[in-house]
Amino acid sequence: xxxxxxxxxxxxxxxxxxxxxxxxxxxxxxxxxxxxxxxxxxxxxxxxxxxxxxxxxxxxxxxxxxxxxxxxxxxxxxxxxxxxxxxxxxxxxxxxxxxxxxxxxxxxxxxxxxxxxxxxxxxxxxxxxxxxxxxxxxxxxxxxxxxxxxxxxxxxxxxxxxxxxxxxxxxxxxxxxxxxxxxxxxxxxxxxxxxx
Numbered sequence: 001x002x003x004x005x006x007x008x009x010x011x012x013x014x015x016x017x018x019x020x021x022x023x024x025x026x027x028x029x030x031x032x033x034x035x036x037x038x039x040x041x042x043x044x045x046x047x048x049x050x051x052x053x054x055x056x057x058x059x060x061x062x063x064x065x066x067x068x069x070x071x072x073x074x075x076x077x078x079x080x081x082x083x084x085x086x087x088x089x090x091x092x093x094x095x096x097x098x099x100x101x102x103x104x105x106x107x108x109x110x111x112x113x114x115x116x117x118x119x120x121x122x123x124x125x126x127x128x129x130x131x132x133x134x135x136x137x138x139x140x141x142x143x144x145x146x147x148x149x150x151x152x153x154x155x156x157x158x159x160x161x162x163x164x165x166x167x168x169x170x171x172x173x174x175x176x177x178x179x180x181x182x183x184x185x186x187x188x189x190x191x192x193x194x195x196x
Contacts, residue, residue, distance in 0.1 A: 002028065002181040004035055009185045011038050014192055017169065019068060022058050023048040027180040034062045042066050042087065049073065052080060059086065068114065078109040087111045089144065093118035094129045100136050107141050112168055117147035126174045131156070134165055142168035150175030151187060154194035170195070 001007050001018055010018065018041050021028045025048075037043050045064040047055055049071030058064065066087035069078065073090065082088045090110045092102070095118035103113060117129040128148035137143070143165075149157075149172055161167060176188050 001034075001183070002030055002032070006182055006185070007035055007037075010183055010188070011041055013185070013189055014196075015041060017042045017044050017066065019044040019046050019171075019173075020062060020064075021046040021181075022050065022054075023070070030062075030181075036063070044068050044089070046070060052077070055081065056084070066111075070116075075105040075109050078106060082109050082111075089114050091116055091146070094133060094147075096130070096133075098133060100138065103139055103141070107139060110141060112142050112144055113139070114144040114146055114171065116171075128153075131160060134160070134167075135163075137165055140166060142166040144169040144171050146171035146173070148175060149173075151191050154191060157195060 001010065001020055007018070018037055020030045020034055020043070022030055022045055034043075042065050043063060044066040045055070045058055045062065046068040047070065055067060059067070064086070066089060067081055068089040068091060070091040078088050078090055088110045089112045090106055091114040092098070094115045098118070106113070115129070115134070117127045119127065126148050131145070134145075145160075145167065149170060157170060172188065172191070176184050176191070178184050
């Protein structure tokens with residue numbers, strides 16, 4: 001998110017998190033101030049292999065509450081940031097050969113995992129991974145799903161919610177945009193109704 005008016009409109013919807021991307025290679029990169037959000041919405045900073053000093057600087061400047069880590073951050077990196085009081089969301093790119101055992105070392109240091117589609121870039125592919133792979137998930141750590149989720153996926157998400165998996169959140173992005181970092185509020189509102 002980037003546009004103040006769009007952020008205000010979005011914050012009126014029944015959402016729990018709002019993300020701000022601090023990775024320069026992203027077309028959604030935030031290089032300006034960000035507004036305060038209503039208390040019920042957690043402000044998330046998205047980073048890719050950023051230094052701890054940069055993350056802490058952005059967290060202070062933008063009053064971030066949660067950190068979404070999309071690079072090759074180690075369990076120790078997550079632990080150090082979690083110790084500073086942030087909610088930690090560690091993202092993993094999921095492909096056909098993804099091994100969920102990789103997550104074990106991260107479990108003590110992450111509040112959530114996020115599963116995105118494996119691509120050449122960390123996130124932002126607009127493509128969906130095979131959600132049946134989640135049947136192999138055996139961790140108790142709640143997770144988010146991301147990657148190419150669009151208006152036609154409500155029924156599939158409802159089916160996924162019926163499984164005994166700790167699915168916590170749905171990350172909605174490119175398929176609900178009119179331009180990078182600009183959300184279609186009406187489309188999102190209608191989709192959220194279908195999920196309740």
